[in-house]
Structures are given as structure tokens and as C-alpha cells.
Amino acid sequence: MPQNQSIVLASRPQGAATAENFRLESAATPALQDGQVLVRHHYLSLDPYMRGRMNEGKSYAAPQPLGEVMIGGTVGEVLETRSPRFAVGDKVVGMGGWQLYSVVDAEQPGALRKVDTTHVPLSHYLGAVGMPGVTAWYGLVRIIDPQAGQTVVVSAASGAVGSAVGVLAKSRGCRVVGIAGGAEKCTYVVKDLGFDECVDYRAHADALSLSKALKLACPQGIDGYFENVGGMVLDAVMLRMNAFGRIAVCGMIAGYDGQPLPMSYPQMILVQRLKVQGFIVSEHMQDWPAALKELGQLVGSGRFRPRESVAHGLEGAPQAFLGLLKGRNFGKQLVKLV
Ligand SMILES: NC(=O)c1ccc[n+]([C@@H]2O[C@H](COP(=O)([O-])OP(=O)(O)OC[C@H]3O[C@@H](n4cnc5c(N)ncnc54)[C@H](OP(=O)(O)O)[C@@H]3O)[C@@H](O)[C@H]2O)c1
Known part of the structure; x- marks a missing residue:
């Protein structure tokens, strides 16, 4: 199994978030169990909601636990599979977090979704078609x-x-x-x-x-x-x-x-x-299929050409995230991981 790198929440911000709130870690990816797949992340999505998760206080979602991999949407490719639902090479979108690889329980509903990159580039599944x-x-x-x-x-x-x-x-x-x-x-x-x-x-x-x-x-x-x-x-x-x-x-x-x-x-x-x-x-999962269909058609037909800000390498994620909160991004903020 490949060596993984991840970024964890090291401490909670006092006021504005800083690079010191994050820590880069390295560990082997665990061996797959039945029903699991190994995904190599191509892109990580950085989103403003992550700032709220870094706080301890009351919100609509539980806080990001200290010392754990930062939550985040990812798109990537199945590298190994012990699930009949996914094949090696499938392009998938999930919540893999701020890391290079994730092991996903593919039987869990909604954990991983196969996507078609014929007309829509993979990265747009984290933005306009995500x-x-x-x-x-x-x-x-x-x-x-x-x-x-x-x-x-x-x-x-x-x-x-x-x-x-x-x-x-x-x-x-x-x-x-x-x-x-x-x-x-x-x-x-x-x-x-x-x-x-x-x-x-x-x-x-x-x-x-x-x-x-x-x-x-x-x-x-x-x-x-x-x-x-x-x-x-x-x-x-x-x-x-x-x-x-x-x-x-x-x-x-x-x-x-x-x-x-x-x-x-x-x-x-x-x-x-x-x-x-x-x-x-x-909280409105019933509307996702209709929305994704319309957005996929707009992007696939070229009527909507979404712009992206792409940082390169996992170690660049904290600075890119801090920049997003200050308006330094221009379009959907991503981190390219391959
Ligand atoms: N309710 C939900 O379920 C949900 C889901 C997703 C996103 N959101 C929210 O949607 C909003 C947009 O998210 P996004 O992912 O599309 O981010 P984004 O617009 O791609 O990036 C954030 C932008 O916010 C602007 N900004 C930052 N600080 C600001 C400030 N102090 N005053 C005014 N503008 C500021 C900047 O643009 P300028 O340079 O133009 O100021 C920055 O580029 C965020 O508030 C996010 O939390 C909500």
C-alpha cells in the first residue's frame, strides 16, 4: 500500500486562521478490507465552510476534531478495490479529506460516486458540477x-x-x-x-x-x-x-x-x-440530481466555463485555504495532488 500524506487540524484558531493551525503528517495507507476501495486523490476542494469546522462552538455541523485529517471534498481514481461496485480506474468523487489517498467503505450509501469525465473535466465535479x-x-x-x-x-x-x-x-x-x-x-x-x-x-x-x-x-x-x-x-x-x-x-x-x-x-x-x-x-439531497443534471449540461455544452484557482501539492493547501478566506482565489479553489 502507498505511503500517505495528510494535513490535520493541529490547533483551533484564535481570530483569523493561520498556517500554524495545520500539521502535515505521513503514514502508510492501511490494507483494504472487504467492501473497501483505495482512492488516489487528483484534486482536493478548499471551501469556506472548513473555517467554521475549525472552531469548537455550536454550529449546524460538528467541529473538526483536533489531530484528525481535515475534512474536504476530493476527486480521484480507484487504485485498488475489494468492492464489486467499483473497478480500478473508475473516476470518483467523495469526501476524502486533505490527503493524497483515502480508504473508503464503498458500501456506505453516498460515500463515493462514480463520475463521467467525457464532457466534464474531473475537477469541475468539486465546483460547478459539485x-x-x-x-x-x-x-x-x-x-x-x-x-x-x-x-x-x-x-x-x-x-x-x-x-x-x-x-x-x-x-x-x-x-x-x-x-x-x-x-x-x-x-x-x-x-x-x-x-x-x-x-x-x-x-x-x-x-x-x-x-x-x-x-x-x-x-x-x-x-x-x-x-x-x-x-x-x-x-x-x-x-x-x-x-x-x-x-x-x-x-x-x-x-x-x-x-x-x-x-x-x-x-x-x-x-x-x-x-x-x-x-x-x-440537507437537501433530494434536489441534487436535478441540479447536477442542469449544471452538467451547462458545463458540458460549454455555456458555462467555470474558472479555477489551482494550488499545487498538498503542502500548499493551508496557504491556499487562508487565501480563499481573504479573496485571493479567483474562481473555484482547488489543490492539485497528482
Ligand atoms: N449554505 C451552504 O450550504 C453553502 C455551501 C457552499 C458554500 N457556501 C457559502 O457560499 C459562499 C461562497 O463560497 P465559495 O465556495 O463559492 O467561495 P468563493 O466565492 O469561491 O471564495 C470566497 C470569496 O469570498 C469573498 N470574500 C472573502 N472575504 C470577504 C469579505 N470579508 N467580504 C466580502 N467578500 C469576501 C472573496 O471574493 P471577492 O474577492 O469577490 O470578495 C472570495 O474569493 C461562502 O460564504 C460559503 O460559506 C454555503
Whole structure:
């Protein structure tokens, strides 16, 4: 069996996470038991939710245990198998964690899924045709429920979730406006992803200034907002929401280091009779097949070309992850492991 390398959680962050919170370890992979397969990971997915798991406190999921391999989505290839359900060479997606190899109990429902790489590159099963894509689909379709001609705004618009929200909303006939950090990201959102406009929040000192820019970009107001960041961006959007608007609260990355995230205009929920709903994508497994089908068609046909930020080598994962939390990624953040 091959020698494995993994990254474990060494300590819990006090405020912002640092590279010292992680530790690289090395060990032999265990011999396979009946029903198990050995997977060699080609890509590891880095996702903002991992920051929450590093904390001890109460959340929707259990904390990442200290000294154990960091949780994470992976795509790879079956190297050895003692399961009739998988053959050597199968391309698979699973939750292999921050490591080079994983031994997976293939009989456990949902532990490992075979994927077809004929039209969709393997790495996209961690992004647009994976968990982030389904997240976009669920928040947009099930919560915002956009109608053709309505205006949908999404924050972190160049990222894994945000880019998919925009493409899905455009294909439903909406006016789509992104909010992203920096001119380069905004240009990509409009030119490559096909959004109608994109507002650079970093060019604005406060919510009122950002809100003025949103008024120009959304002359008919905002009917649906897909929230990924919180803070000043949410304040600015709240001031532009139309009556009976819907806000899908997907993420609040501006507060993931534990700082307070005050909301300046909650009265708009009442004044505009808004629906504000949080969700966790893993609690809606019944919607995954329909979402993955639509996203697979968009990517497979070339109508959606998701961008990726790829770090190379497992040892680069902590820095890439810390960069993701600061907006240094540009598109889906991955680590290439082969
Ligand atoms: N609810 C669920 O089930 C679920 C599932 C998956 C993801 N999510 C959430 O969805 C959001 C997007 O995830 P993703 O995987 O697609 O990540 P991503 O957008 O690819 O990367 C994170 C982006 O967040 C932005 N950002 C970081 N710090 C920020 C700050 N202080 N203020 C404003 N923007 C900031 C940066 O973009 P800019 O440079 O443009 O600021 C950064 O590139 C996250 O909040 C995540 O937690 C939720």
C-alpha cells in the first residue's frame, strides 16, 4: 500500500486562521478490507465552510476534531478495490479529506460516486458540477425562485457558488448583477460569465456608496439576492430590495473569523415584506440530481466555463485555504495532488 500524506487540524484558531493551525503528517495507507476501495486523490476542494469546522462552538455541523485529517471534498481514481461496485480506474468523487489517498467503505450509501469525465473535466465535479454548483442551484431555484425579467444580485460573484448562481439566473431570463472584489474579477464576471453588470465593492468606502452603485446597476430594484458575504455588502443590497423580494442566505464569509457582523437595516425586511431564508445544501439531497443534471449540461455544452484557482501539492493547501478566506482565489479553489 502507498505511503500517505495528510494535513490535520493541529490547533483551533484564535481570530483569523493561520498556517500554524495545520500539521502535515505521513503514514502508510492501511490494507483494504472487504467492501473497501483505495482512492488516489487528483484534486482536493478548499471551501469556506472548513473555517467554521475549525472552531469548537455550536454550529449546524460538528467541529473538526483536533489531530484528525481535515475534512474536504476530493476527486480521484480507484487504485485498488475489494468492492464489486467499483473497478480500478473508475473516476470518483467523495469526501476524502486533505490527503493524497483515502480508504473508503464503498458500501456506505453516498460515500463515493462514480463520475463521467467525457464532457466534464474531473475537477469541475468539486465546483460547478459539485457541491458549490448545487448550492447555487438550491438557493436560486428553491428560495429566490426568480421569474424572467426580474433582477437577481449575487455577492462573491466570481467564486465557485456565485458564478453558478449568475449563469443559472441568466438562463432563466433574469437581469443578473454580481458584486465582487476588484476590477479584474468584475470584468471576468461580465465578459466571461455573461452577467449584465458587476459592482466592485472594494471601490466603495461604505454601504451607502455601494448602494448608490447598485441603484445604477439595478434600475428596477432587486427582486432576489443570493448572499455569500454579509456585512457592508448586505447592508447596501437591503436598501435596494423590492417589495416581496427574496434573500437566500448561503454564506457570511465576512464574519467567519468570529467578528460581529451587524446588520444596519433589518427594518427593510418588514418595510419591503422580504423573505430571508438560510439553508445548508447537504440537507437537501433530494434536489441534487436535478441540479447536477442542469449544471452538467451547462458545463458540458460549454455555456458555462467555470474558472479555477489551482494550488499545487498538498503542502500548499493551508496557504491556499487562508487565501480563499481573504479573496485571493479567483474562481473555484482547488489543490492539485497528482
Ligand atoms: N449554505 C451552504 O450550504 C453553502 C455551501 C457552499 C458554500 N457556501 C457559502 O457560499 C459562499 C461562497 O463560497 P465559495 O465556495 O463559492 O467561495 P468563493 O466565492 O469561491 O471564495 C470566497 C470569496 O469570498 C469573498 N470574500 C472573502 N472575504 C470577504 C469579505 N470579508 N467580504 C466580502 N467578500 C469576501 C472573496 O471574493 P471577492 O474577492 O469577490 O470578495 C472570495 O474569493 C461562502 O460564504 C460559503 O460559506 C454555503
